[in-house]
Each structure stands twice: as structure tokens, then as C-alpha cells.
Amino acid sequence: MIEGQEGVTWDDWVALADACEEHGVEALFRSDHYISGSDESRPVLDAWATISGLAARTTRLELGTLVSPGTFRHPSLLARNAATADEISGGRVTLGMGAGWMEREHEAYGFDFATTRERVARFAEQLEIVHGLLHEDSVDFDGEHYALRNAPGLKRPDLTILVGGSAKPGTTGPAAKFADEYNCVFGTFDDARERKERLDEACERAGRDPSTLRYSLMAPIVVGRNDREVQASAQRIGSRFGRDPQTVLERYGQSGPVGTVEQVIEKLKEIEALGFERVMLQHLAHRDLDTVALIGRELAPAVA
Numbered sequence: 001m002i003e004g005q006e007g008v009t010w011d012d013w014v015a016l017a018d019a020c021e022e023h024g025v026e027a028l029f030r031s032d033h034y035i036s037g038s039d040e041s042r043p044v045l046d047a048w049a050t051i052s053g054l055a056a057r058t059t060r061l062e063l064g065t066l067v068s069p070g071t072f073r074h075p076s077l078l079a080r081n082a083a084t085a086d087e088i089s090g091g092r093v094t095l096g097m098g099a100g101w102m103e104r105e106h107e108a109y110g111f112d113f114a115t116t117r118e119r120v121a122r123f124a125e126q127l128e129i130v131h132g133l134l135h136e137d138s139v140d141f142d143g144e145h146y147a148l149r150n151a152p153g154l155k156r157p158d159l160t161i162l163v164g165g166s167a168k169p170g171t172t173g174p175a176a177k178f179a180d181e182y183n184c185v186f187g188t189f190d191d192a193r194e195r196k197e198r199l200d201e202a203c204e205r206a207g208r209d210p211s212t213l214r215y216s217l218m219a220p221i222v223v224g225r226n227d228r229e230v231q232a233s234a235q236r237i238g239s240r241f242g243r244d245p246q247t248v249l250e251r252y253g254q255s256g257p258v259g260t261v262e263q264v265i266e267k268l269k270e271i272e273a274l275g276f277e278r279v280m281l282q283h284l285a286h287r288d289l290d291t292v293a294l295i296g297r298e299l300a301p302a303v304a
Helices: 010-023 047-057 075-089 103-109 116-135 169-178 189-205 227-241 245-253 261-273 289-303
Strands: 027-030 062-065 093-098 138-142 147-152 160-165 181-185 214-220 222-224 258-260 278-282
Touching: 010 027, 010 047, 010 289, 027 047, 027 093, 047 062, 047 075, 075 093, 075 116, 093 116, 116 138, 116 160, 116 169, 160 169, 169 181, 169 189, 181 189, 189 214, 189 261, 222 227, 222 245, 222 261, 222 289, 227 245, 227 258, 245 258, 258 261, 261 289
Parallel strands: 027 062, 062 093, 093 160, 160 181, 181 214, 214 278, 222 258
Antiparallel strands: 138 147
């Protein structure tokens, strides 16, 4: 998972996608933000334009957003963005959706931020509309925020819909009705366990078998073949965000797989034992293609 708002150029995206396909990484997800949280001078490419471009020049790689805020696009536009990219890719796109949280980018570019309650309500309507447009021949919808009148469907029922959040009622309830996957930001193991339990309960309330909702986590990774390489990885990440390597190791070690390849594999297996089927590894030093190779050649086979 790449934080695209942190100065990732098109050449960087091409290099990342090529490395993923070369080394057997199964998926390349990106954030959907319009401004960096650490250096606002960093260039930012649009998420769905980037995904469509990568869809045309890759052959195996799953592509998606983690996640697209409901505040940026009308749901009809978002569904069509995703459906277009999915057709270009031959069915390799995941549409990640969330309520939105970064107030600064909304202020900067004139998006309505509203209150948390309003954003969550808008997201719930958006998720229902997107699901309908992908699955139904036509959609009528009358809500507080959106209205559709006999809108022709997009005929992409196999396009995966992912919801991202912290497993609170505003996202778990709609996800249990309309999503294929739910992705949580990884905190502690207790956090992950509690979020999984809340998702199970939401599915049960919706009359859905919890095993039919795929559970995943997003977590930062710092990895190397030995301690020296781990330190070097932490140094590269720290230099991007103004942190010393030890702070990187301590901070990310609390919320993600950090350490040697063997240590990271053990952490991933512990996450799997909690009931999560995959982890989106947040790769923060995006020009470090050696880490991409490690993920594809050593980590992925060990937990497949």
C-alpha cells in the first residue's frame, strides 16, 4: 500500500508496479488523498487516474484504493471511475471506500467536510448506490444526500467493494450489507481482535454469515534480511517524514510488522490467526524497491 500523496510520481508508480509484477506481489493499493500530511509541496497524482493508467500496463496485479473518501466524488462518478479501471484491467480492480477524515485537504480544495455524523451518513448512502450501480440493471435512489432516477447500471458485479475504517457502527453496518471486504488500520492485537468481533456482530445483525466478508488490515512495514537492513529501512522511512530511525522502529513496531524477515513472518501469522485474511503493507519509502522484492519473494510465500 503506497501513500500516493507523498510525492509519488508517474515514473515511481510504473517502477512500483513493474517491481510488484516481477517479484510476485499480488496487489498494489494506494491512498486517495489530494495533499500530503507532512510536506504540502509534494506532488500528488489523482488516485483513479493513476489506477487506470496502471491497469493498462500491468497484466496480473490487483489494483485499488485504500480508501476513496465519500467526500471527494459523487457516488455515480466513483462507481464509473472504478468500473472503467476494472474493464481496462480485465477485472483486477478493488474499489476501497471510506467516509473521509483529513480536514486540511477539504479546506484546501473546497470539498465539503461537514461533521463526522454527516460524513458517515453520506458514506452509507454512497456505498448503497455504488453497490446498486455495479450489480443492478438500473438504480432508483432517494436519500438525504443523493437521488438517482432510473440510472443504468454498470454491469460490473464482480468488482470488489472494500470498506475501510475502524469497525465503528457507521461503517460496519453498511459494510455488512454491501461490501465484499472490510479493512482496518492495525493498532494492537487487542484492537484487531475487538474490531473483528464488532464486524462479526454487524454481519450477524444484518443476517449475513461473517465468513462471507473478507477481513483485512493495513499496517506499516519495516523489514530487512538482518538487523542492519532493518535499520537501513527505518532510516529511509525516517528521512521521508522527519523522524529518527529508532522512533520509526518504536512507533511502527506498535502497529505493524517490523523486524527481520523471520520476525515479520511471525507477526503476519499472528494476524492471520486473529481471522484476517490479508494485510496491506504500508510501504512508506516508495522508491525502495528492495522491500517490494522482499515482500513478494520471501514474505508472501511464507504466509500464502
